Amino acid sequence: MTNENRHFEPANLMAASAFLVGAALLLRGALSGWEFTTDDAYITLRYARNLYDGAGITWNAGEDPAVEGYSNFTYVLLGALALHLGIDPVSTLKWAGVAGLLVGYISTWFVARTFVSTVLACIPGLFIVSYIGILYWAPSGLETGLYLGLTLASFAFWCWSTYPPKPSGISRDILRNVAYAIAAICAFTRPEGLLLAIFYAIAAWEGSLKKTTLAHLPPLLALGAAFGAYLLWKQFHFGSLIPHSAKCKALYTGDPLTLVRDYWSIAFFWIIANFVNPRLFDRRHVVLLGYPLAYGILLIGVDPIIGHLNRHALTPWAFLVIGGSVAVLRMVDRVVLPRLAPSTRNRSCILLCSLGMLWSFHNVRDHIPRLHREAAHYNERMNARESLGKWLNAHLGPSDWVAIGDCGIVPFITHAKVLDLFCLNSLEISSAPAGFQPRQVADLVFREKPAAIVMHSSLRTPLTPRPEYGIYPEIYRREQLNLEYEHVATFGAKRDDFHYWVYLRREHHAQAQ
Numbered sequence: 405m406t407n408e409n410r411h412f413e414p415a416n417l418m419a420a421s422a423f424l425v426g427a428a429l430l431l432r433g434a435l436s437g438w439e440f441t442t443d444d445a446y447i448t449l450r451y452a453r454n455l456y457d458g459a460g461i462t463w464n465a466g467e468d469p470a471v472e473g474y475s476n477f478t479y480v481l482l483g484a485l486a487l488h489l490g491i492d493p494v495s496t497l498k499w500a501g502v503a504g505l506l507v508g509y510i511s512t513w514f515v516a517r518t519f520v521s522t523v524l525a526c527i528p529g530l531f532i533v534s535y536i537g538i539l540y541w542a543p544s545g546l547e548t549g550l551y552l553g554l555t556l557a558s559f560a561f562w563c564w565s566t567y568p569p570k571p572s573g574i575s576r577d578i579l580r581n582v583a584y585a586i587a588a589i590c591a592f593t594r595p596e597g598l599l600l601a602i603f604y605a606i607a608a609w610e611g612s613l614k615k616t617t618l619a620h621l622p623p624l625l626a627l628g629a630a631f632g633a634y635l636l637w638k639q640f641h642f643g644s645l646i647p648h649s650a651k652c653k654a655l656y657t658g659d660p661l662t663l664v665r666d667y668w669s670i671a672f673f674w675i676i677a678n679f680v681n682p683r684l685f686d687r688r689h690v691v692l693l694g695y696p697l698a699y700g701i702l703l704i705g706v707d708p709i710i711g712h713l714n715r716h717a718l719t720p721w722a723f724l725v726i727g728g729s730v731a732v733l734r735m736v737d738r739v740v741l742p743r744l745a746p747s748t749r750n751r752s753c754i755l756l757c758s759l760g761m762l763w764s765f766h767n768v769r770d771h772i773p774r775l776h777r778e779a780a781h782y783n784e785r786m787n788a789r790e791s792l793g794k795w796l797n798a799h800l801g802p803s804d805w806v807a808i809g810d811c812g813i814v815p816f817i818t819h820a821k822v823l824d825l826f827c828l829n830s831l832e833i834s835s836a837p838a839g840f841q842p843r844q845v846a847d848l849v850f851r852e853k854p855a856a857i858v859m860h861s862s863l864r865t866p867l868t869p870r871p872e873y874g875i876y877p878e879i880y881r882r883e884q885l886n887l888e889y890e891h892v893a894t895f896g897a898k899r900d901d902f903h904y905w906v907y908l909r910r911e912h913h914a915q916a917q
Contacts, residue, residue: 422526429768433539437775443812445545452483463829464821469643473829476547478593504553505542511556518567519730523753527760528729534767537713558586584623607690652827655840656707663703667717677728692727696720784897792895793817805854842874859905
């Protein structure tokens with residue numbers, strides 16, 4: 405049979421069909437929630453706007469030292485590039501997330517193909533795209549989808565540099581170098597992004613400086629040099645190697661295991677599946693298992709706000725799905741199928757792949773109404789925040805200060821200086837004497853006398869301070885709020901439990917009139 409005819413064999417046709425169906429379901433599901441753009445995405449865009457405007461990577465123009473309140477350096481650069489090119493930066497970040505998810509789906513097949521046949525390699529990706537968290541967060545404007553795609557693409561190149569089938573005409577050195585180059589981008593995209601390269605180094609080590617180990621040394625050193633230069637710049641620019649956003653999250657005093665429990669609820673089954681076929685374990689499993697297990701530790705104590713549907717753990721979960729799926733499929737491929745007649749063997753592979761497609765179709769179809777519903781509801785809240793931002797921009801100047809939590813689209817729209825009451829973007833909130841403690845933060849607010857304070861309320865009326873971090877209840881209890889400030893406007897969607905009461909300093913309000 406010629407190579408041309410082989411492309412039309414039933415197994416190859418099924419693999420192509422399953423692959424395309426999975427991609428279509430991914431796009432259909434992700435685009436179902438396209439209206440959803442999380443407020444935190446605009447944190448990154450404020451930094452990007454200041455960079456584009458020439459103020460540098462900073463929260464408030466002219467701040468010294470600058471503060472690293474974002475957690476996705478790559479997205480800051482991408483947002484600034486979009487502004488430079490005259491492209492909508494919000495859509496740019498959202499499409500980057502969806503494109504990253506698509507790259508991750510494609511890369512899943514390439515990783516699985518180093519373990520199992522062409523047809524069976526389609527199944528892990530179908531499992532991944534059927535999880536609602538994947539579809540929900542990809543178009544959110546955060547780096548979740550892009551980071552997943554970059555990580556899996558890097559791992560696919562890493563696997564193909566060592567394990568068959570190797571693409572013809574491409575040397576293993578090139579594949580390995582590409583893997584480490586993408587891993588470097590991962591390190592710039594998320595604070596924990598360097599973890600992937602660390603596990604590559606562990607997997608490459610064979611206990612001695614053998615030729616196979618030495619082959620990993622040049623790209624590892626290049627990655628280390630690039631990341632080292634990045635750390636030096638961070639130390640010089642921000643005065644700290646650790647992102648301020650991470651420091652604030654570490655101050656979280658609630659249940660430290662909230663996200664850990666969420667993660668293990670979706671990870672446990674796939675961890676067990678990885679051990680179904682322990683004879684399959686090799687250096688790939690240092691990454692497939694070690695990388696996700698490390699996240700189980702990293703998630704301890706992490707603030708669960710905007711961490712629902714396992715946003716922080718989607719990438720390591722995808723690694724577990726791949727490892728667990730191929731462990732079971734490899735057993736089927738090597739133990740069960742060889743006992744069947746060749747024609748029956750092919751039909752069995754096609755049947756398994758068909759079941760995977762049906763599973764994915766069923767789940768994505770069930771997720772679509774929820775994605776639509778949640779995106780529409782959240783969009784109402786964002787419309788209210790947008791109106792608030794425009795109002796503040798009209799009533800405050802670039803040198804005026806506004807104190808507000810939930811810093812996202814409002815600070816992006818306004819050019820006023822912003823005191824982030826929820827810590828991420830303001831050193832004053834995390835540092836002594838405030839220390840992100842409600843009483844001390846309230847003291848700081850009234851000592852600094854911002855031109856405006858935006859109070860968060862659970863009800864449109866009366867003002868019912870929202871409880872997050874205890875900040876707003878404490879400010880509400882202070883007499884200075886009504887003595888020194890005047891309530892001038894309220895914003896919020898009718899059906900929402902987030903409303904924004906704007907208080908202006910009385911002298912500022914008098915001048916405005």
